[in-house]
Amino acid sequence: MTLSQMASAIRNHVVDGLDGISSASFSTEQLKDEILLTASSSLVTLTAQGLIDISKFTQRIDGIKIECKDISSNCDVESDIEVPHFTIPDVNRVANTPITYLGTMDGKLSFKVYFDREYRFHKYRLASSRFPFAWVSSTANADGMHDVFLFNVPKYNNLQFISIDAVFDNPYEIQKTPYYEQFSQAEFYAPLYVQKEIIDKLSQQYINYYRQLHMNPKPNTQQA
Amino acid sequence: MEQRDTARNEHTQNIRSGLPILKTQYGLNIDEYDYLDIAVDALRDIKHFGTTEYVSYVTVGKDGKVNLPCNIDCIDAVTTEHMGKKAYSTRVEFEVDGIIGTDSYYSFMEIIDNLGYIWSPGLGGFRGKGYISYQLDGKTMTVDTELAGQKIAIAYTGIIVDAEGFPTITRKQANAIAAICARIIMVKGANLGQKGAASMIEYYTGLSGRLKQAASIPEDITDNEMDEALNAQTTFNRKSYNRPTRYSR
Numbered sequence: 001m002t003l004s005q006m007a008s009a010i011r012n013h014v015v016d017g018l019d020g021i022s023s024a025s026f027s028t029e030q031l032k033d034e035i036l037l038t039a040s041s042s043l044v045t046l047t048a049q050g051l052i053d054i055s056k057f058t059q060r061i062d063g064i065k066i067e068c069k070d071i072s073s074n075c076d077v078e079s080d081i082e083v084p085h086f087t088i089p090d091v092n093r094v095a096n097t098p099i100t101y102l103g104t105m106d107g108k109l110s111f112k113v114y115f116d117r118e119y120r121f122h123k124y125r126l127a128s129s130r131f132p133f134a135w136v137s138s139t140a141n142a143d144g145m146h147d148v149f150l151f152n153v154p155k156y157n158n159l160q161f162i163s164i165d166a167v168f169d170n171p172y173e174i175q176k177t178p179y180y181e182q183f184s185q186a187e188f189y190a191p192l193y194v195q196k197e198i199i200d201k202l203s204q205q206y207i208n209y210y211r212q213l214h215m216n217p218k219p220n221t222q223q224a
Numbered sequence: 225m226e227q228r229d230t231a232r233n234e235h236t237q238n239i240r241s242g243l244p245i246l247k248t249q250y251g252l253n254i255d256e257y258d259y260l261d262i263a264v265d266a267l268r269d270i271k272h273f274g275t276t277e278y279v280s281y282v283t284v285g286k287d288g289k290v291n292l293p294c295n296i297d298c299i300d301a302v303t304t305e306h307m308g309k310k311a312y313s314t315r316v317e318f319e320v321d322g323i324i325g326t327d328s329y330y331s332f333m334e335i336i337d338n339l340g341y342i343w344s345p346g347l348g349g350f351r352g353k354g355y356i357s358y359q360l361d362g363k364t365m366t367v368d369t370e371l372a373g374q375k376i377a378i379a380y381t382g383i384i385v386d387a388e389g390f391p392t393i394t395r396k397q398a399n400a401i402a403a404i405c406a407r408i409i410m411v412k413g414a415n416l417g418q419k420g421a422a423s424m425i426e427y428y429t430g431l432s433g434r435l436k437q438a439a440s441i442p443e444d445i446t447d448n449e450m451d452e453a454l455n456a457q458t459t460f461n462r463k464s465y466n467r468p469t470r471y472s473r
Contacts (some may be wrong), residue, residue, distance in 0.1 A: 095257070098255070112255065112256075112257040125257065125261050126261045126264055126265055127260045127261045127263070127264035127265075127390070128257040128260045128261055131257060133257075134242055136329070149462075
């Protein structure tokens with residue numbers, strides 16, 4: 001199902017479920033946002049229950065252009081350290097391994113990915129200290145994207161493009177990247193099993209909310 | 225026995241061959257670089273590398289510097305050419321002069337180098353007739369400039385590695401490394417409070433220990449080796465059989 005079809009299905013469920021009780025109207029745009037919110041939480045819940053493996057919900061972006069940038073995000077206080085850099089939408093940091101692959105487009109060389117400042121200790125690794133690694137910034141930049149800095153890449157000076165497989169927090173944010181042409185909006189990214197969970201969960205929530213909100217007032221008789 | 229490891233054709237697997245085993249046998253995943261660190265560390269404990277004992281006769285440069293052979297894992301002794309011919313004549317001779325090794329080996333010395341240390345056994349490392357004091361700096365050795373222009377013998381243990389500089393491993397070593405990784409994943413999981421991980425630590429600790437032991441011996445013993453083992457003599461260091469000169473073997 002597409003995102004619009006899912007929103008439509010929930011709307012139909014809710015309208016049918018509330019038929020005769022309420023004539024609430026709501027926008028499908030809001031429903032779409034709520035589907036994405038619910039999708040993220042459903043995936044985490046289902047993973048915790050051991051029913052699915054969240055790392056299988058990765059999305060691939062190919063040909064991300066690398067440009068050099070100062071490692072400091074503060075323009076007033078620059079570190080004078082320019083490193084190869086690119087940006088990605090935020091990843092789902094609840095997942096054990098949000099980025100399953102970050103490396104060359106031919107898939108032959110992967111980078112070790114750090115999400116915190118532990119990359120400082122990379123140089124002390126026993127066997128892989130000279131291999132390249134990446135640090136994903138924990139906060140979004142002014143464009144709402146997250147900076148990724150690459151280190152230990154002098155050996156690969158000609159590296160201009162990079163490929164990434166990641167579980168993104170909002171899978172539709174990749175449409176906002178310059179690489180949007182690679183992606184199709186046709187199908188929702190989660191499988192039917194997860195789609196059904198989301199539709200059921202949201203329909204139930206909406207019906208419950210509206211029923212509670214539209215409860216008919218009863219006379220107060222001071223009796224239980 | 226170690227000397228013939230290369231001839232056994234057992235060391236045919238890439239160091240990363242434990243990764244698919246981890247996935248297929250235990251259903252677990254680990255970061256590639258974490259795996260490499262664990263594997264290199266574990267292999268030093270398991271031993272049974274595809275090693276061969278070499279001797280090289282190299283000419284000392286004007287500044288007392290000597291380029292070490294590219295397949296070196298660790299140095300067993302540095303001696304005069306005369307002593308080398310006497311003491312290490314049974315070793316495989318490796319031609320170094322005139323050959324510049326371009327391979328990058330991931331050896332004990334590489335690890336030391338990697339960790340930012342310069343390993344200096346000290347000028348008084350081996351004292352005795354024929355032994356030559358030396359200092360190591362990365363893959364270069366420095367000896368007394370009095371030896372400039374002369375040939376010296378370097379007895380060393382060489383190791384089979386892949387193009388990336390990692391040692392090639394055996395099937396049993398790949399299995400052992402996979403079990404070691406599984407144990408580490410369980411310990412990490414237990415520390416993070418993952419359901420069931422703590423109860424599996426004991427199982428994987430036993431399994432990895434057993435596989436580690438198994439991986440440290442060859443798959444089969446030839447009749448020649450059995451003969452040598454049965455003929456083991458009591459020598460100055462008591463019942464040594466093909467006594468290893470360095471711990472890396």
